[in-house]
Amino acid sequence: MALPTHASRLERIWHYTYLVICTLIFLFLIAPILVVIPLSFNAEPYFTFTEKMLKLDPTGFSTRWYDLLLTFGMTDPEAPRGWSWWTDTWTNAAWINAAKNSVIIGLFSTVLATGLGTIAALGLSRPEMPGRRIIMAILISPMIVPIIIVATGLFFFYSSIGIQNWGIPYLGVILAHATLGIPFVIITVTATLVGFDHSLTRASASLGADPVTTFMRVQMPLILPGVVSGALFAFVTSFDEVVVVLFVGGLDEQTIPRQMWNGIREQISPAILSVATILVLISIALLTTVELLRRRSERLRGMSPQ
Amino acid sequence: MSDATLSPAAMADTMPEQLTTADGKPLKQALIRAQSHARRRAFLLVAPLLAFILLTFVMPIGQMLHRSVHNEGFTWHEDVASGERTRIMANLSQWFDQNELGTEPGEAAFAALAADLVVLREVKAAGQAGTRINYERSGSRSMFTKAARRAQRLEAPFKEAIVDLDEDWLDPDLWRVMRDASSSYTANFYLAALDRTKDADGNVTPVNENRQVYVKLFQRTLFLSIVITFMTFILAYPIAHLLATLPLAKSNLLMILVLLPFWTSLLVRTTSWMVLLQSQGVVNDALVSTGILADDNRLEMMYNQAGTLIAMTHILLPFMVLPLYSVMRPINPSYVRAARSLGATSWTAFRRVYFPQTVPGIGAGALLVFILAVGYYITPALVGGADGQLISNLIAFHMQNSLNWSLAAALAALLLGGILLLYWLYDRLVGIDNLKLG
Numbered sequence: 001m002a003l004p005t006h007a008s009r010l011e012r013i014w015h016y017t018y019l020v021i022c023t024l025i026f027l028f029l030i031a032p033i034l035v036v037i038p039l040s041f042n043a044e045p046y047f048t049f050t051e052k053m054l055k056l057d058p059t060g061f062s063t064r065w066y067d068l069l070l071t072f073g074m075t076d077p078e079a080p081r082g083w084s085w086w087t088d089t090w091t092n093a094a095w096i097n098a099a100k101n102s103v104i105i106g107l108f109s110t111v112l113a114t115g116l117g118t119i120a121a122l123g124l125s126r127p128e129m130p131g132r133r134i135i136m137a138i139l140i141s142p143m144i145v146p147i148i149i150v151a152t153g154l155f156f157f158y159s160s161i162g163i164q165n166w167g168i169p170y171l172g173v174i175l176a177h178a179t180l181g182i183p184f185v186i187i188t189v190t191a192t193l194v195g196f197d198h199s200l201t202r203a204s205a206s207l208g209a210d211p212v213t214t215f216m217r218v219q220m221p222l223i224l225p226g227v228v229s230g231a232l233f234a235f236v237t238s239f240d241e242v243v244v245v246l247f248v249g250g251l252d253e254q255t256i257p258r259q260m261w262n263g264i265r266e267q268i269s270p271a272i273l274s275v276a277t278i279l280v281l282i283s284i285a286l287l288t289t290v291e292l293l294r295r296r297s298e299r300l301r302g303m304s305p306q
Numbered sequence: 307m308s309d310a311t312l313s314p315a316a317m318a319d320t321m322p323e324q325l326t327t328a329d330g331k332p333l334k335q336a337l338i339r340a341q342s343h344a345r346r347r348a349f350l351l352v353a354p355l356l357a358f359i360l361l362t363f364v365m366p367i368g369q370m371l372h373r374s375v376h377n378e379g380f381t382w383h384e385d386v387a388s389g390e391r392t393r394i395m396a397n398l399s400q401w402f403d404q405n406e407l408g409t410e411p412g413e414a415a416f417a418a419l420a421a422d423l424v425v426l427r428e429v430k431a432a433g434q435a436g437t438r439i440n441y442e443r444s445g446s447r448s449m450f451t452k453a454a455r456r457a458q459r460l461e462a463p464f465k466e467a468i469v470d471l472d473e474d475w476l477d478p479d480l481w482r483v484m485r486d487a488s489s490s491y492t493a494n495f496y497l498a499a500l501d502r503t504k505d506a507d508g509n510v511t512p513v514n515e516n517r518q519v520y521v522k523l524f525q526r527t528l529f530l531s532i533v534i535t536f537m538t539f540i541l542a543y544p545i546a547h548l549l550a551t552l553p554l555a556k557s558n559l560l561m562i563l564v565l566l567p568f569w570t571s572l573l574v575r576t577t578s579w580m581v582l583l584q585s586q587g588v589v590n591d592a593l594v595s596t597g598i599l600a601d602d603n604r605l606e607m608m609y610n611q612a613g614t615l616i617a618m619t620h621i622l623l624p625f626m627v628l629p630l631y632s633v634m635r636p637i638n639p640s641y642v643r644a645a646r647s648l649g650a651t652s653w654t655a656f657r658r659v660y661f662p663q664t665v666p667g668i669g670a671g672a673l674l675v676f677i678l679a680v681g682y683y684i685t686p687a688l689v690g691g692a693d694g695q696l697i698s699n700l701i702a703f704h705m706q707n708s709l710n711w712s713l714a715a716a717l718a719a720l721l722l723g724g725i726l727l728l729y730w731l732y733d734r735l736v737g738i739d740n741l742k743l744g
Contacts, residue, residue, distance in 0.1 A: 011652055014652075018544065018548075019548075021544055022544050022545050022548045025541050025544060025545050026545060026560070026563050028541065028620065028623075029563055029564060029567050029620070029623060029624075030563045030566065030567070032575060032578040032579055032582055032620060033566060033567055033570050033574070033575065033578060035578060035581065035582060035588060036574070036577065036578050036581060039581060039588075046586070047580075047581045047584060047586065047587055047588070048581075048584075048586060048587055048588050048591045049588065049591070116354055116355040116358055117355060119351050119352075119354065119355065120351060120352045120354070120355035120356070122351050123347075123348045123349065123350070123351025123352035124348075124351075124352060126344070126347075126348040126351075128341060128344045128345045128348050129345070129348040129349065129352070130345050130348070130349060133733070133738075135352060135356060136738050136739070137729070137733055137738055138356070138359060138360075138364070139355065139356070139359055140738050140741065141363070141729070142359070142363055144677055144678075144725060144729050145367070145681070145722065145725060146680070146681025146682070146683065146698055146721060146722075146725065147681070147683055147684075147698075148681065148683045148698040148701050148702055148718070149367060149370070149681070149701070149718045149721065149722055150363070150366075150367070152370055152701065152705055152714060152715070152718055153363075153366035153367040153368075153369065153370040154362075154366050155705070156366065156369055156370050156373060156711075157365065157366035157369055157370075158366075160369070175362050176362065178358075178362070179358070179359060179362045179363045182355065182358075182359065187741055190739070236569065239571070240571045240572055240573065242573060242684065243683060243684065247705070257571065257573050260573045260577070261573065261684075264573070264576075264577060264580070264688055265688070268577075268580065272577055273577070273581065276571075276573075276574040276577050276578065279570070279571045279574050280570055280574060283566065283569040283570045283571065284566065284569075286569055287562065287565055287566055287569045290569075291558075291562070291565075
């Protein structure tokens with residue numbers, strides 16, 4: 001927004017004050033996220049910038065906290081770093097195992113949420129859908145209901161049906177995370193289906209395609225960007241979820257957020273900051289993907305940016 | 307009237323009585339059938355997900371709500387190993403049925419109690435029954451475990467024998483609590499969640515002043531949520547306006563600064579604030595080294611309400627910016643220009659022309675932020691300290707530490723009721739369809 005040439009002096013002052021205010025607010029938004037990145041390379045176990053760091057002295061920085069992520073929980077962290085050291089890390093390091101659990105739970109719950117959610121969004125976007133409003137409200141509610149209530153409810157429910165005795169690892173957490181991810185899938189997929197030209201499906205049907213072919217060849221390519229961003233949202237929701245895991249997860253079902261939670265509650269060490277840094281980098285990658293997908297979706301549907 | 311144009315009435319005359327499809331079925335019926343077919347198909351697409359949500363979300367919450375009015379601590383005992391259910395306190399329950407509230411417990415009542423204590427001892431349920439009574443009258447648990455241990459040796463007259471163990475067995479309040487607990491269904495946990503209790507005559511009264519915690523906590527949750535909503539509004543409005551008025555290429559770039567926090571793990575953001583706000587943290591260090599603050603006078607911004615307020619404002623800010631932005635973007639700038647050309651100052655033009663058009667966005671953002679803030683758990687638990695806790699944290703406390711699950715469920719039910727009311731309001735005013743994520 002450019003300042004018009006006829007602006008008075010007061011308006012000019014206000015305009016620049018306004019820009020300064022906006023900059024400060026943007027700083028408030030982004031600084032807390034970026035500040036952990038340099039701090040995670042701290043050579044000392046402090047949560048603040050040491051003098052050496054401020055002077056950019058290389059000895060003030062180290063990757064020891066990242067190293068700790070690999071060695072913590074290993075049987076023999078002092079062994080020479082060869083093949084056996086890395087297999088030890090891969091099988092025993094606490095953070096590596098937490099990461100594996102997080103990815104497994106995240107993938108399965110994402111598949112479940114995206115599959116069910118996409119099909120449901122197709123139904124919800126049809127004009128003839130009965131009871132659309134109330135059903136939509138129910139399907140979005142996992143996003144609105146406080147997580148502690150969901151976790152409490154699931155704790156009782158799972159213990160009453162004895163889900164931990166079914167012999168399927170992570171099942172309870174996967175189902176719960178799928179539930180929490182579903183609203184995001186519904187929202188993003190229905191958003192891409194808004195303005196979807198239903199005459200395309202009719203045209204495909206009149207040309208002899210059965211409903212499955214129509215879906216795979218006509219609808220799916222058009223809504224795919226929405227489906228993928230919904231899936232990413234669902235994955236992030238699961239990847240970041242801690243309360244349900246704390247309440248219903250078994251003792252061996254450690255995930256990254258749970259490990260972080262324990263780390264923060266007991267003794268916060270800069271190792272947490274190195275995990276945080278990695279997570280920030282992952283979220284930057286995901287955000288970029290979603291942004292690119294959104295643009296692609298707009299281009300596909302012929303919606304030029306306003 | 308010429309032959310070429312027919313009036314509608316004339317047209318109806320020339321047409322057959324009923325329109326039919328090619329195979330001779332009446333068109334109306336065929337249409338109804340086709341529509342119901344389409345409706346069924348649409349519903350079938352949604353049905354699997356609906357069933358999934360009902361099973362993994364609605365049912366567990368319903369079951370938990372049931373627990374808030376249903377507690378079998380004083381009525382049934384379930385053996386952990388065998389799953390065998392035994393009725394406990396049956397004799398006493400019978401005595402309660404036969405005698406009204408306020409009846410002085412006589413020898414018959416104590417005889418029933420003694421018989422029940424023997425059962426408690428047999429199935430090892432004294433702790434469970436005592437705990438149930440203890441929820442409403444503290445100090446009762448040990449009375450039950452102690453009495454049950456000696457249950458075999460109790461002899462008539464039972465009243466004397468039991469009172470001999472503990473004078474408190476004569477307390478009319480204890481008998482009121484046992485009477486209420488002897489039926490599995492009770493509303494007493496809701497009373498407790500609202501800082502109310504019943505006196506010996508069954509009248510609802512406020513609890514002792516130094517034990518009134520829940521109403522205060524609900525008030526604090528509301529207050530903090532309102533403050534957080536207001537702060538997000540104050541911070542979001544200028545940047546949403548900036549984003550909405552910049553050319554799209556630039557605003558998309560700046561939008562990343564709003565969306566990145568949105569995509570970053572909640573725990574990461576909370577950790578960052580812990581790092582920043584600690585007394586030995588970055589903010590305090592910066593203030594001390596620039597000389598604004600004395601070293602021994604560091605600000606306490608963590609483990610108190612300030613920590614909760616700052617961190618939650620930051621975390622919920624994107625939920626306010628996005629709805630505001632989507633309302634501000636389509637506002638035509640010529641409205642403000644017209645106001646200015648008609649002689650309005652820039653402040654008047656903003657106040658009378660621009661601001662009213664953004665009110666729907668403010669409503670949508672404020673409701674969403676408020677709904678999310680009221681139920682927040684993680685951030686207050688980590689940075690809130692003692693006085694920055696919200697109602698969710700107390701529910702977690704009763705779930706994990708005090709193990710008073712019925713009270714936790716009652717608190718959760720009250721919170722859920724409030725949230726659903728706001729959610730309904732949101733759907734009415736904004737519409738769930740308009741919920742956007744970036």
